[in-house]
Amino acid sequence: MVIVILLSLALIKGLPGEPEIALVIGEPYEAMRQRSSATIDPAIPEVVSFNIPKSDARLRFIDPQYGFVTPQARFFTIIFNNELINSVRMSPQIEPLLLDDTLKIVLDLQEQWLQGGWIPIRVKDDPPFADTPQWRAQLRDEYKGGTSYWQAGSQYQLMLVVGRFEDDKRPEEERYLITLAIAKPWVKP
Template identity: 70%
Template sequence: MSLMHHLRCRRGILVVVVACLLTLSAIVLLSDDPEIALVIGEPYEAMRQRSSASIDSAIPDHSWFNIPKSDARLRFADPQFGFVTPLARFFTVSFTDEKVRSVRMSPQIEPLLLDDTLKVILDLQDQWRKAGWVPIRLNDYPSFADTPQWRAQLRDVNKVGAAYWRAGDKYQLMLLAHRFKDNRRPTEERYLITLGIHRSRGVQ
């Protein structure tokens, strides 16, 4: 084996090792994100024990909500219908009788540009489809898509984009997106996403 060939082999091995280390680092960073891991209807304390983000205890004999003490992503922990959101700054977990009743959140830590907004929404919808969620009320609320029609609707400050999904007879969710005036970036088009999840109410 020539010296040049030997050096090429070592360089190739080094590239593979570096790529593996970068991938591992990305996985570790993602797994280190604080998360609220829950299932609608479960004991609230079970959610607290499973989650890596800190959140206050439920108040006995009350219907109320708590907010994680840091930015956190949602890991919906149902074994069949599970999914994961990006980190969220607005995030509420509601409870009744010390059981998780519903979630309302914005899966983002700041208002997003339109391209980034659609990327988050389409990724969530893709996760839902793969997990067995189905869109409902399609005649009035078609699922989000990256089309000129959807972009025009979202850019309209007087309109809100909405879609509804259901997981069997267990859960329903509402997904909203609308244009938002960000005073920190007054010349940019920015958007907010809202996600609400609760037990299914039999809506067709």
């Protein structure tokens, strides 16, 4: 049992040596490239664009107060404007996951955010995710899914979305896709 728990934590937190992108919103893009162990192309000067790491990588959000770490991601974009990091959009997973595995990742991320001082916002319409029968039923409904918004002081917001995903590799299984977007605040709390 202890080995299973340790392996689960390793999958969520990441193993040492896994490629990672280490960044904070608003910093120079080149500082992120130099600090990160995942390979990513340089920014294009004086434009708004995005780049994708050359391999699967986890995100290490390095703000000293609001930092957190995601599992490895295959879909991972870093958006920049005039060589400054503007936002991140990613799916903190390598492939569509079963519901139990999806909830493990989502609940771990929310716990990291709570511990770091992030506050859930818009909770009346978009409450934080929970492992409850109501949430499971909502996520299983392919037309509903779920969204949760979080804010870190006046510096950052993030949006976490979970939805059913039709996986061509496993058409008989219920699979889920997690989407995470981080930027400076863009919605009213």
